[in-house]
Amino acid sequence: MIVIFCIICHLMFVSGSSLSDQVHQTPSEKFCKTGDKPQISCRHEIQDYTRIFWYKQSTDHQMQLLGYMNVNDGYPETGANVKINGGATKGETCSLTIEGVNTSSSGVYFCAASRTGSREAYFGQGTKLTVLDPDAEVQPPTVKILEPSKKECKDKKGKKKKTLVCVASDFYPDHVSVSWTRNGQNITDDIQVSTDAAATAKKDGKNYKITSRLMVPIKDWVEPNINFTCTVSFFNGKSNIKKNTTYTTKGIDYPVITRESYIKITQNAKISYTVLILKSCLYAALVCFLVWKLQRKRGKQTK
Missing domain, CATH: 2.60.40.10 (Immunoglobulins)
Structure with missing residues (x-):
């Protein structure tokens, strides 16, 4: 069990290796119903590798070891409710059968090839398994x-x-x-x-x-x-x-200005300019009046 634990811990560090390209897992996606017994297959082309591990990644990304195959002997984990058959040497096919399927069985299942006595293991591409809701229908987006x-x-x-x-x-x-x-x-x-x-x-x-x-x-x-x-x-x-x-x-939409709209724009501009001039004149007259009134008040105070 110590060796198994070390291999699983090491998985995350070698999954990106080119040797992972020699681990083939099918299918990539699968649906099933409650009570079905879906099967996932795995084989590898790596010389001297004689072990295949199976584990499940749940929706909360927790990893669960389901068991492994050593050469031609399968060793499922207690309580995993799976069967492991086939062979784990180069070119052979190892199959994982999931029994007693229910909604909690949904997740991504991975196989990983390893060599006896080694801590390195190489991932398959993963199989996304969904246990369908009996009250829901499969429908495209x-x-x-x-x-x-x-x-x-x-x-x-x-x-x-x-x-x-x-x-x-x-x-x-x-x-x-x-x-x-x-x-x-x-x-x-x-x-x-x-x-x-x-x-x-x-x-x-x-x-x-x-x-x-x-x-x-x-x-x-x-x-x-x-x-x-x-x-x-x-x-x-x-x-x-x-x-x-x-x-x-x-693309960029440049507005088209007609003669009528041009005349309207210029007329509005003229009106705005005239109003501005009138306001300026009124303001200047007010300032002049205040200055005259202030000077007159000072003249009376001087006398």
Whole structure:
């Protein structure tokens, strides 16, 4: 058990290694109902690695060791309610069967390949498992893009920009991902794109919502006919379907001034100027009157 504990502790430090590319886990996403026995498979192509560990990451990101396979022998953890079958050597397939499924079984399941006596272990890509609510139906999202506020003009660093907000709503379950394109080209800049870390459930718990924000540089915003497309990929239990919507920039709109509007503007300007002159004259007359009155008062005091 000490070796197992050390391996699990070390997982977080080696999951980014290139050897993780040789650990293959399927499927990446899966739905099931209460009482089902979903199965997840894992195999690796790493020489001399003869152990495969299984664990679950719950929605609060806690890690639970479910058990492991050593060569051809499975060792599930007590109370984990799983079966581990197959083989753990190079090229063999190890399967995890989850029994007694209920809503608490939802989470992300990972396999990790390891070598006997070593503390290194390499992650698979993970399988997101959702136990469906019997009262909810699988449904794809509705997607829309919200225009930026007219008052928005600069980001926190003082750079001019506008922000488009993509909202995907009313979908179930929460198996979605969001991406953006500019005229068909993928936008991968993390500074330009900010997406919610996870979809959030509405009050009824049967529908989800997720938002993604795209910071559009002002140089693109002032150009017309640039297409920014938000694409939401939704797993419906069988395949990923895509829902998208596009916002097209309008560019800078210069107002057209007609002869009538020009005459009206100049007339208003003349009236405003005349009123200003009259006010100035009245003010000057008042000052002159006060000065004359003050001088007269001083003259009487002198006599």
